Amino acid sequence: MERKDGRKPEAARKTRMTYEQLLEGEIGVVADVVGFANSQMTSIYADTTVVKSPEVVYRGVLSSRNRFISEEYLLNFRRSRADMSQIIGVNNYRLPSVVQSQACRRHKEDPAKLVPLPKFGPMNEPIGPVIRSRRSFRDYSGRPIPLEQLATILYHAQGITGKMELRGIPKTVTFDDDDALYVRAAPSGGGLYPISLYVFAMGVKDLERGAYRYVPEHHALKRVARLDADFDVNRLGQFGEMNAQAANAFVVFVYDLYANSRKYGDSGMAYAFIEAGEISGHVHLACTALGLGACDIGGFSKSEIEALLGLDGLSRHAIHFLIIGNR
Numbered sequence: 611m612e613r614k615d616g617r618k619p620e621a622a623r624k625t626r627m628t629y630e631q632l633l634e635g636e637i638g639v640v641a642d643v644v645g646f647a648n649s650q651m652t653s654i655y656a657d658t659t660v661v662k663s664p665e666v667v668y669r670g671v672l673s674s675r676n677r678f679i680s681e682e683y684l685l686n687f688r689r690s691r692a693d694m695s696q697i698i699g700v701n702n703y704r705l706p707s708v709v710q711s712q713a714c715r716r717h718k719e720d721p722a723k724l725v726p727l728p729k730f731g732p733m734n735e736p737i738g739p740v741i742r743s744r745r746s747f748r749d750y751s752g753r754p755i756p757l758e759q760l761a762t763i764l765y766h767a768q769g770i771t772g773k774m775e776l777r778g779i780p781k782t783v784t785f786d787d788d789d790a791l792y793v794r795a796a797p798s799g800g801g802l803y804p805i806s807l808y809v810f811a812m813g814v815k816d817l818e819r820g821a822y823r824y825v826p827e828h829h830a831l832k833r834v835a836r837l838d839a840d841f842d843v844n845r846l847g848q849f850g851e852m853n854a855q856a857a858n859a860f861v862v863f864v865y866d867l868y869a870n871s872r873k874y875g876d877s878g879m880a881y882a883f884i885e886a887g888e889i890s891g892h893v894h895l896a897c898t899a900l901g902l903g904a905c906d907i908g909g910f911s912k913s914e915i916e917a918l919l920g921l922d923g924l925s926r927h928a929i930h931f932l933i934i935g936n937r
């Protein structure tokens with residue numbers, strides 16, 4: 611389309627080059643980009659390569675026997691309305707005994723064995739600028755952060771922010787004071803909270819270096835492992851160019867498979883990943899509001915982290931990992 615000022619639109623502008631420049635610098639790059647972007651899933655070699663990289667599996671999707679496990683999962687997790695199993699699973703959770711047992715959750719930990727956290731600090735930044743200025747941060751300064759900042763992040767990620775009275779549930783003498791369900795900052799399918807946050811605290815004032823689990827019901831930490839002074843954080847994941855050794859804390863999102871699959875069946879896993887994303891968003895925004903940096907790490911060492919945290923890797927899985935630090 612002709613512009614009013616008579617100049618050609620950006621896309622139509624031409625760059626002069628010699629034939630040699632075209633051959634040497636241009637055609638190869640363009641061919642590679644077009645080759646990747648055509649997204650053809652028709653490679654006949656997908657079953658014969660030794661290493662099944664994601665690209666190889668993807669190229670062979672239409673012709674090969676190799677599939678992504680996640681593809682199988684997505685095809686199966688949400689079945690038709692005729693599938694009664696999910697409806698029965700959900701209805702079971704309306705039984706008074708089940709609701710009451712959920713209400714007892716806060717008695718699982720003995721407060722005397724926990725490390726108490728200070729009350730969360732102020733975070734009065736307007737949410738619009740906080741959302742707009744959030745960026746993944748990778749160049750940490752190494753300065754320690756106050757314990758109050760860690761407490762503020764954890765509280766806004768997963769802290770208890772509300773109470774739902776149990777209605778229509780008969781009172782018992784035993785459960786008399788367990789008359790409410792305690793709900794948290796981030797949403798959770800059915801309020802079952804299958805995600806736990808674990809923290810490798812490396813540079814937090816007034817907190818011994820170590821691995822801890824956040825206990826929302828008591829706004830406290832439970833120590834799960836001590837870390838030697840020379841503990842190498844590169845054991846936790848692949849950090850590329852970022853100076854992870856200067857970060858203050860590493861947060862691991864752990865999914866307890868049966869905590870929600872007992873109700874939701876196969877859909878439980880999808881709900882857990884959604885919940886992890888919601889909590890992670892809170893962590894990022896809290897860090898931004900506090901002037902701290904944060905970055906998700908896809909390349910975390912799942913089995914190594916699970917071993918360090920004493921998780922079996924069967925029913926309890928590390929499913930997400932992020933790094934927090936002073937700028």
Ligand SMILES: Cc1cc2nc3c(=O)[nH]c(=O)nc-3n(C[C@H](O)[C@H](O)[C@H](O)COP(=O)(O)O)c2cc1C
Nearest residue numbers: 744745746747748848849850852905906907908909
């Ligand atoms: C699940 C997930 C995994 C990620 N893994 C890494 C990682 O291993 N290393 C890294 O530097 N950034 C990682 N990131 C951050 C992305 O690179 C980043 O969000 C993206 O480049 C957009 O930049 P922004 O977050 O600053 O807006 C990850 C993000 C997500 C959501």
